[in-house]
Amino acid sequence: MELTRRDATAALAAVGATGGIALAARREADGPGAESGEADRDGADPGTEAGGALSDDDTVRAAMIAVATVVYPEEVEGVEGFVDEFLDGRLDGSAHASGVRAAVGELDGAARSWHGAPVAELPESDRDRLLREVGADTADENPDGTLAERVRYYVVNELLLALYASPTGGELVGLENPQGHPGGTESYRRGPR
Amino acid sequence: MSAGDARGGETERAAVRDVDRSAVENADVCVVGAGPAGALVADRLAADREVVVLDAGPRFDPEDRLARQERAIRPSRDRPDVWDVGGDRDAHANSGEWFYPLNHARVKGIGGSTLHWQGMVMRLHEDDFASGTERGVGPDWPIDYADLRPYYAEAERELGVAGASDNPYAPPREEPHPMPAFEPSHSDSLFAEACEELGLDMHSVPNARNSEPYDGRSPCVGYGTCQPVCPAGAKYDATVHVERAEEKGATVIDRAPVQRLEHDADRVTAAVYATPDGEERRQTADAFVVACGGVETPRLLLLSESEAYPDGLANSSGAVGKFFMDHLFAGVGGTLDEPTRQNHVGFYTSACDQFYDEADEEVGPFKLEFLNYAGPSPVEEALTGDDWGDDLLERLRDGYGTHVAMGGLVEQLPRSDSYIGLDPDRTDDRGNPVPEVHWNVGDRALRTIERANEIQRAVLEELGAEIEWVAGPDATGPAYHHMGTTRMSADPDAGVVDADCRTHDLDNCWIASSSVFPTGGAMNPTLTIAALALRVADDVRERL
Numbered sequence: 176m177e178l179t180r181r182d183a184t185a186a187l188a189a190v191g192a193t194g195g196i197a198l199a200a201r202r203e204a205d206g207p208g209a210e211s212g213e214a215d216r217d218g219a220d221p222g223t224e225a226g227g228a229l230s231d232d233d234t235v236r237a238a239m240i241a242v243a244t245v246v247y248p249e250e251v252e253g254v255e256g257f258v259d260e261f262l263d264g265r266l267d268g269s270a271h272a273s274g275v276r277a278a279v280g281e282l283d284g285a286a287r288s289w290h291g292a293p294v295a296e297l298p299e300s301d302r303d304r305l306l307r308e309v310g311a312d313t314a315d316e317n318p319d320g321t322l323a324e325r326v327r328y329y330v331v332n333e334l335l336l337a338l339y340a341s342p343t344g345g346e347l348v349g350l351e352n353p354q355g356h357p358g359g360t361e362s363y364r365r366g367p368r
Numbered sequence: 369m370s371a372g373d374a375r376g377g378e379t380e381r382a383a384v385r386d387v388d389r390s391a392v393e394n395a396d397v398c399v400v401g402a403g404p405a406g407a408l409v410a411d412r413l414a415a416d417r418e419v420v421v422l423d424a425g426p427r428f429d430p431e432d433r434l435a436r437q438e439r440a441i442r443p444s445r446d447r448p449d450v451w452d453v454g455g456d457r458d459a460h461a462n463s464g465e466w467f468y469p470l471n472h473a474r475v476k477g478i479g480g481s482t483l484h485w486q487g488m489v490m491r492l493h494e495d496d497f498a499s500g501t502e503r504g505v506g507p508d509w510p511i512d513y514a515d516l517r518p519y520y521a522e523a524e525r526e527l528g529v530a531g532a533s534d535n536p537y538a539p540p541r542e543e544p545h546p547m548p549a550f551e552p553s554h555s556d557s558l559f560a561e562a563c564e565e566l567g568l569d570m571h572s573v574p575n576a577r578n579s580e581p582y583d584g585r586s587p588c589v590g591y592g593t594c595q596p597v598c599p600a601g602a603k604y605d606a607t608v609h610v611e612r613a614e615e616k617g618a619t620v621i622d623r624a625p626v627q628r629l630e631h632d633a634d635r636v637t638a639a640v641y642a643t644p645d646g647e648e649r650r651q652t653a654d655a656f657v658v659a660c661g662g663v664e665t666p667r668l669l670l671l672s673e674s675e676a677y678p679d680g681l682a683n684s685s686g687a688v689g690k691f692f693m694d695h696l697f698a699g700v701g702g703t704l705d706e707p708t709r710q711n712h713v714g715f716y717t718s719a720c721d722q723f724y725d726e727a728d729e730e731v732g733p734f735k736l737e738f739l740n741y742a743g744p745s746p747v748e749e750a751l752t753g754d755d756w757g758d759d760l761l762e763r764l765r766d767g768y769g770t771h772v773a774m775g776g777l778v779e780q781l782p783r784s785d786s787y788i789g790l791d792p793d794r795t796d797d798r799g800n801p802v803p804e805v806h807w808n809v810g811d812r813a814l815r816t817i818e819r820a821n822e823i824q825r826a827v828l829e830e831l832g833a834e835i836e837w838v839a840g841p842d843a844t845g846p847a848y849h850h851m852g853t854t855r856m857s858a859d860p861d862a863g864v865v866d867a868d869c870r871t872h873d874l875d876n877c878w879i880a881s882s883s884v885f886p887t888g889g890a891m892n893p894t895l896t897i898a899a900l901a902l903r904v905a906d907d908v909r910e911r912l
């Protein structure tokens with residue numbers, strides 16, 4: 176099944192380009208309800224926590240596309256264009272975008288030390304192995320967690336969310352109007368085709 | 369930290385700093401709480417009265433709704449996170465036989481809990497107003513259906529309700545709903561065959577959700593995340609009436625939790641509220657309408673105790689906080705061997721009220737719902753699990769497609785051992801004792817759940833479903849409808865407010881909330897809250 180421009184737009188419509196979002200997220204432990212003035216302290220750039228350089232956007236895009244080919248099913252086509260366009264909306268100045276950049280940077284670091292090249296240059300089987308070596312397969316997503324949990328949140332689930340909230344991703348499962356996609360009020364009434 | 373945005377935080381901080389939160393001089397009416405109850409009162413009075421609304425929570429930016437939707441889908445986020453509920457501000461205690469997840473059950477901020485709600489809006493039945501007389505249990509209301517009937521019609525217009533007159537069990541109505549009902553779903557058509565075999569009547573349900581453009585708001589576009597957030601604004605929420613009230617001149621102050629109501633023997637004189645700068649301010653007014661929801665309303669009265677009212681303001685009857693009720697959920701779900709097309713939209717389109725008025729002493733009223741969102745949502749499932757690629761797709765395909773489920777709500781009776789109190793051992797972010805939820809349910813509600821389960825099971829069996837789960841008496845939970853805690857009674861010794869929702873003790877203080885319900889029925893409460901709020905506004909105007 177072919178992923179289209181419409182899918183990328185739809186995925187962004189579902190989860191929102193992060194740009195301009197005033198969600199000053201709080202650390203779970205603090206719980207919300209604190210005055211928002213405190214909140215943006217927690218909104219500190221996660222890149223700094225990673226202690227490493229943020230990857231530049233071309234590297235991030237290449238790595239995300241490389242990971243997408245692993246975590247997306249074989250039968251979807253057009254992955255590169257889809258991911259690229261989705262990231263157009265997501266890689267902005269937000270803390271979330273920095274989180275993506277930082278997680279990709281760390282994943283690339285691990286790829287270099289364990290497999291001798293950044294993610295985008297590894298063969299597909301090594302990319303799959305790398306993600307499992309990092310622990311992203313068994314980790315629960317957590318934007319503040321361990322490397323495994325952050326890779327799960329910012330890389331693996333970021334991509335899965337984009338795919339399965341899009342009409343084509345939904346259709347793969349048999350649900351052409353998935354949650355998060357404004358697919359109208361006809362489809363719920365239709366019987367199976 | 370997650371999908372946050374440092375720039376956003378900056379903007380928000382500026383908003384907190386720059387907003388003028390001073391009290392308004394010469395206010396006629398001070399409304400405490402900007403959920404649907406407070407918002408409707410404010411909107412109705414704002415054109416010709418000086419109205420101030422104080423709300424404990426923030427003004428949420430509509431631009432953030434998609435990000436909140438992402439929170440609803442992401443497994444790392446809890447439901448209360450979607451609308452920033454939790455933390456010290458919202459701390460509470462649980463001491464009853466039944467655990468109550470209070471922070472799943474409310475939102476604080478402009479719009480109140482309707483930001484999160486499902487938006488199902490039914491009228492109570494005639495017998496619900498006379499439970500003692502008609503069913504032999506519980507008190508009668510001091511008003512009846514006829515008193516509220518014109519206000520119900522108005523409330524349906526205000527909220528924007530899509531509905532049809534095909535329900536033979538609904539109470540009498542004189543005019544159609546403002547919008548046509550949503551058409552039945554594919555799974556409704558499967559249920560219809562089974563119901564026909566069993567002699568059950570299916571009918572449409574009223575939704576506070578636009579089936580066509582209404583009032584300048586979008587029709588439903590099928591995001592399917594109605595609960596906890598509708599990014600399209602097609603689901604009604606009370607920001608609609610807050611904005612309208614502001615256009616008419618009302619002043620709405622966010623992040624202004626009222627700490628206590630100052631009073632003399634028979635009048636409230638000021639609402640003392642805190643602001644983010646750490647100050648306390650005093651809002652005076654001729655009339656006060658408390659609309660803080662069914663938990664914070666009694667809490668505010670209890671926090672306002674004085675020498676004149678040592679057990680809490682307006683509490684000469686001793687009923688403040690008592691008789692806490694909710695509706696309980698009853699459900700059965702399973703799978704068929706054919707596609708059921710679930711999770712396209714986040715609301716249901718068919719119900720069965722056939723058994724509602726059979727209620728008596730032993731078994732309470734209940735309503736039955738045919739769900740359109742049974743089984744897992746694939747996008748949420750995709751984000752959990754140890755697999756990806758083809759394995760994940762296979763799991764999603766196995767998990768999605770053939771689920772069906774019925775839900776339902778049942779009434780619980782008011783009990784004096786089910787109450788909202790103050791926990792002496794714990795304080796909130798402002799140093800006030802937190803609410804103590806002491807929720808007890810009673811056997812009649814549990815029998816009613818069993819009765820609902822019997823019918824639900826019969827329908828699923830008739831459908832040929834393999835039953836996978838039952839939400840029975842042991843696995844039920846609350847529907848997040850907080851009722852009963854400042855009950856209405858004509859007798860000042862038996863209730864907190866009179867038939868006009870004005871407190872017996874204080875001449876210029878009204879309560880607009882499901883906290884005034886003497887009994888709960890089994891219909892979602894908010895249409896009745898809205899009707900009562902409009903009626904409160906009329907009474908305030910008359911007496912001012």
Ligand SMILES: Cc1cc2nc3c(=O)[nH]c(=O)nc-3n(C[C@H](O)[C@H](O)[C@H](O)COP(=O)(O)OP(=O)(O)OC[C@H]3O[C@@H](n4cnc5c(N)ncnc54)[C@H](O)[C@@H]3O)c2cc1C
Binds near residue numbers: 422424485
């Ligand atoms: C998940 C969920 C689903 C629901 N689904 C439905 C449904 O389908 N149908 C239905 O009828 N109902 C539903 N409800 C219930 C519905 O949301 C409530 O009945 C309704 O919002 C109550 O309106 P209210 O104005 O009385 O209180 P709320 O909406 O709770 O608003 C109260 C406001 O008061 C403010 N406040 C509290 N204390 C103070 C204080 N001390 N000072 C200043 N402000 C204060 C709060 O910040 C809040 O904004 C649902 C609720 C939830 C949580």
Ligand code: SF4
Binds near residue numbers: 595
């Ligand atoms: S399905 Fe729900 S969330 Fe989506 S547009 Fe309709 S009302 Fe809003």
